[in-house]
Amino acid sequence: LVFTEEDKYGLYSNLLFKYFLAEGIVCGHDLFVASAKEHPDNILKELPAPLLDDTYRKELGDEAAVVNSEDFQDSMKIAWRYQNLPKMETSPTTYTKFGHYYDISKKMPPELCQSVKRHSFYLHEELSFEPKMKAWNMNSGYARLLQSIQRIISQEGFDGSDPQKKQRNVLRIGIQSLGSVLWGDDVCCSDTPEDPHSLTKFLYVLRGLLRKSLSACIITVPSHLVQNKAIMERVTNLSDMVVGLESFIGSERETNPLYKDYHGLVHVRQIPRLNSLICDVSDTKDLAFRLKRKLFTIERLHLPPDLSDTVSRASKQDLAGSAKLLSSGCSAVAMGKKHLDF
Amino acid sequence: QGKFTLLRDTRTDGSFLVHHFLSFYLKAGCKVCFVALLQSFSHYSIVAQKLGVNLAAAKEQGQLVFLEGLKSCLDLLFGEEQQPGQPSPLQFLSCDLRALFDFVRLSLAPCDSASWKGPVLLVDDLSVLLSLGATPVAVLDFIHYCRVSVCCQLQGNVVVLVHSSEDSEDEENELVVNSLCHHSDLILWAQGLATGFCKDVHGQIKIIKRLSLRQAEQDLVQIYQYKIQDRNVTFFAPGLSAAVL
Secondary structure: OEEEEOOOHHHHHHHHHHHHHHHHHHOEEEEEEEEOOOHHHHHOOOEEEEHHHHHHHHHHOOOOOOOOEEEOOOOOOOOOEEEEOOOOOOOOOOOOOOOOOOEEEEEHHHHHHHHOOEEEEEHOOOOOOOOOHHHHHHHHHHHHHHHHHHHHHHHOOOOOOOOHHHHHOOEEEEEEEEHHHOOOOOHHOOOOOOOHHHHHHHHHHHHHHHOOOOEEEEEEEOOOOOOOOOHHHHHHOOOOOOEEEOOOOOOOHHHHHHHHHOOOEEEEEEOOOOOOOOEEEEEEEOOOEEEEOEEEEEOOOOOOOOOOOOOHHHHHHHHHHHHHOOOOOOOOOOOOOOOOOO | OOOOOEEEEEEOOOOOHHHHHHHHHOOOOOEEEEEEEOOOOHHHHHHHHHHOHHHHHHEEEEEEEEHHHHHHHHHHHOOOOOEEEEEEEEOOOOOOOHHHHHHHHHHOOOOOOOOOOEEEEEEEHHHHHHHOOOHHHHHHHHHHHHHHHHHOOOOEEEEEEOOOOOOOOOOOHHHHHHHHHHOEEEEEEEOOOOOOOOOOEEEEEEEEEEEOOOOOOOOOEEEEEEEEEOOOOEEEEEOOOOOOO
């Protein structure tokens, strides 16, 4: 269960969401898209087009890039993604076992899109409340979504219930902007929501459904709007992987020279620890993303070299302040510790 | 015998302690009732195999009673109508935790056929109950009833995992955790390092042993740092990690 905290204007988390779905199409997985904000068909029309290896290499040269990898475990029935940080290569290798690259400036060709089975759930088109769900004591929008997911899982045999089916496929579920007002939940509006347990109950049941079947799910949540932090903590505990995107648009960091190459930061708050005592801890936790014309990359945050002496003291102190925010293990030029004042 | 152990984690994941206790008690031959609310059976099974215990076999023999919260929840919500005589242990989704306690009590009740050593109740993890709508008072009541029945009446042990953090805004959770701290005989507190993330030292564990609940004796506090590996966890005194020496 991959939980993504949306950035303020939702631009980049939307992009990540689309990448997840596009990857599903290219890998031949079935898709289930749920949204209360825009119609799932519209979302599916706007997925980025996959890049074929040779065209990509020609166009991009040796810029730093990221490999999004997928790993499957038959026994665990959940797939998660983790990033291979580019300490090994600066350009994509020719043989990539996992993952694909996408070109954001182009849309995915409709034939490719049609090649997999797509299920959608658009809240405003769903039938109203069924009586059986009253016992659940949960927000009706969430309850209907869960029913819909469960129905697809059992009908299409993702939970192994149909022994006839030889070809086992994976279902990728994408849920957009969960917890926002559009789902009928006031978690984002007030400090003491009417039903604070709806979202957490939903996640718990979703977790159960994912564990029971061959599916993976990404959820985006506008966490900057959620007033009640206790709920966010509980939600973090209930998810396998939590990634937060913080974009620099409109914030003071946009002009900070520390971040001039990037469009935002990626906070990996939690990584999945499934089937083993340890988890795959990477070397560094400071990741930033940038959106180039064709590519969305996530890379290790590195400070720009401190070149000139004419940098004024005020901005140096700003840099020092921001550098302190970086946790240990950053591959930074040694900065921000002491400024020798003469 | 008759001890209540609290596993607590802050800023890190203390579930390795749960895996340890599970395999420890199973190897010791105790009858274990494991209320696993957060992960599925196969997750624990795979880790336990690395630690040398076969959960499926233990379940077959009746040594392990496993309540898989995620699965029971799905059965409750999506399954067919319940038979009237068998309420699901997770009935609390609509009412209190009494059904869960009954489940625990019945599963650890002494039976004549097998002779296991003392009963053990293991819960992973209690904070999930709050997320599912139980009130803090209900959770504390549940733990109290479990203590009375398992620790006092059956002379068994209870081990419970909770999450907490100092600057947490989850007041209900903090209430439960603080209350449990006062009632525990032994607290194992796994904390992330204050200085941030480190590859060689995954965290610090504080062991607080209550010498006496009645007299005002000082608790015994020990601090170790640890590093988790694939099959075990190594502990060492603070500052003496293998990477440093």
